[in-house]
Amino acid sequence: MTDLESFIVHYGYIGMFIVLILGIVGMPFPDEVLLTYVGYHVSLGNMSLNLAIFIAILGSISGISISYLLGQWLGVPFIKRFGPKLRIKEKQIDWVRNNFNKYGATFLIFGYFIPGIRHVTAYVAGFSKYHYFRFAVFAYIGAIFWASTFIILGNILGDQWEYITTFFSQASKIMWLIILTGVLFIILRKIKRN
Template sequence: MGHINFLLEHYGYFGIIIALLGGIIGLPIPDEVLLTYVGYNVFQEKMAYLPSLFSAFIGAFGGISLSYFFGIKLGLPFLQRFGPKFHITNVRINKTKALFAKFGPTLLFIGYFIPGVRHVTAYLAGINSYSFKKFAIYAYSGAIVWCFTFITLGKLLGEKWRFFAFYLMKNRILIIPAVMLLLIFGLVYWKKRKRTVNTKGAFE
């Protein structure tokens, strides 16, 4: 947490961009904890909500795009050789390759919420010669949902964000998919509610 606090205190919104650029490429930065902490700073009114979201989007877009272009230019041998130095192990690469074969570009969207996967999906998209347009549609929309989810959580949790961050670090493999499921259920409920309101309005 010390380096995250240092980045935000000394570089503000630019610190969010730097941290996410490095974290998504593969540096050992706890991205979800960072985003939740940013939300807590919004709660404390040390940062503003919309600029924080915008900075997170830029950092996530930049990190995922760099990974994509590395995949295009350097290919799988580079990832297999140098990935372990950035905590991207061959086990993680092979696991993500299997998921990528099963889910295709959808993994670019949902991969942010799967521990250890978001660091590899963009490389694989580049290695598999996805067009930039196809890559951007899935990867950037996933980044928006991911950043919005955890910054908003930190803002809503307020002082309790530390408890969430502690359990997140200990149980990421369970908590992050659970957060994603809650988000999906929330969106489905909102759409159904909106459809019901529109239907009632049509008959009035």
């Protein structure tokens, strides 16, 4: 049993709430594995399905809201100050803002299902000045789908819940490969135009 699993066994709903907040803000916790593990405990009768889903949604909403506020607070001045060291130019910041305003809803709802993406979408929304109400609607809908999906999946899988770890390990590698290929394609197109 991992430390994270024993933490959930020991602290239950409160532990799950805290880990989800920290995980979404950016701590390296395997959130899908955690939620599936909680679903497994639901299947054993150790936790209530409705309460587990409610607490998971609450933790996810809290974590993503904190990330949004940090994005607003640190914002563009932070990026302008440290951006040149990371080779981030003001032109790129404008591009991110414009694209987030176009596709932000998709990023916020479906980004939860892509490890790494869910951790940055709220920061980008915050520093892009994406309207808080729109952010909340889409990010909170995403939280509901994401948390419910993995807890229900863990409940259905029962003692086979650990297969989700292997699946997500492979799926996230494939997803990152697709994303990197897409970014490379965009960069090469820009270079070819210039």
